[in-house]
Amino acid sequence: MDWSLRLAYDSDIPELEALIGRSVRELQSAYYSEAQMKGALGSVFGVDRQLIRDQTYFVAEKGGALIACGGWSKRLSLFGSDAARTGEDALLDPLQDAARIRAFFVHPEHARRGLARAILLACEDAIRAAQFRSVELVATLPGVPFYQAFDYQTGERYEVPLVNGLSLPVVRMSKNLVTPSNESPPD
Numbered sequence: 794m795d796w797s798l799r800l801a802y803d804s805d806i807p808e809l810e811a812l813i814g815r816s817v818r819e820l821q822s823a824y825y826s827e828a829q830m831k832g833a834l835g836s837v838f839g840v841d842r843q844l845i846r847d848q849t850y851f852v853a854e855k856g857g858a859l860i861a862c863g864g865w866s867k868r869l870s871l872f873g874s875d876a877a878r879t880g881e882d883a884l885l886d887p888l889q890d891a892a893r894i895r896a897f898f899v900h901p902e903h904a905r906r907g908l909a910r911a912i913l914l915a916c917e918d919a920i921r922a923a924q925f926r927s928v929e930l931v932a933t934l935p936g937v938p939f940y941q942a943f944d945y946q947t948g949e950r951y952e953v954p955l956v957n958g959l960s961l962p963v964v965r966m967s968k969n970l971v972t973p974s975n976e977s978p979p980d
């Protein structure tokens with residue numbers, strides 16, 4: 794393995810923004826139009842500084858360059874950069890609510906090498922450690938087969954309105970992390 798995983802810092806933000814742009818424009822181009830990708834970049838697809846502050850956002854680094862990113866959240870928002878949000882993103886209750894998987898983007902030159910897999914497994918470990926029992930996310934169309942490979946179930950498909958008047962088809966997905974063998978016994 795010639796790359797390593799670590800938590801993201803604020804100082805990564807400019808490089809993260811460039812990585813997200815490159816990932817979207819190349820890896821989503823078979824699924825979304827130029828205009829849809831342009832309308833989504835910066836709002837639907839962008840850095841959420843709250844995840845960096847919460848220490849729930851990971852980056853994969855190779856030779857000092859960021860080649861993938863992704864994270865999880867203990868907050869209400871299901872997607873989007875913090876620039877698109879007004880006010881505080883409310884905290885969830887692990888006993889009642891599902892944690893979120895958020896903002897996975899891989900550099901196109903490093904796709905299908907297991908980078909997103911490694912980040913997803915790190916997120917699921919951290920989500921379990923934070924006592925959440927289930928996970929929800931809103932997947933892009935290219936994201937669907939990736940999450941399906943890790944037993945996420947597909948739910949409703951709907952359209953996210955974009956700043957340029959277009960919309961972006963996305964799919965709700967979820968996964969139960971509690972199996973009968975790791976369920977707490979009744980009191």
Ligand SMILES: CC(C)(COP(=O)(O)OP(=O)(O)OC[C@H]1O[C@@H](n2cnc3c(N)ncnc32)[C@H](O)[C@@H]1OP(=O)(O)O)[C@@H](O)C(=O)NCCC(=O)NCCS
Pocket residue numbers: 816817820821896897898899900903904905906907908909910911931932933934935936938939940942
């Ligand atoms: C979706 C994305 C994050 C996957 O990243 P990745 O590092 O290439 O994925 P991995 O190599 O870890 O793939 C793990 C498994 O997921 C499945 N998978 C991943 N990409 C897939 C694809 N395009 N088609 C079908 N299955 C796919 C496969 O089962 C794969 O295992 P395999 O390579 O052994 O067959 C990446 O394509 C991406 O950044 N896309 C653009 C941004 C985006 O839309 N992000 C999703 C936000 S919800």
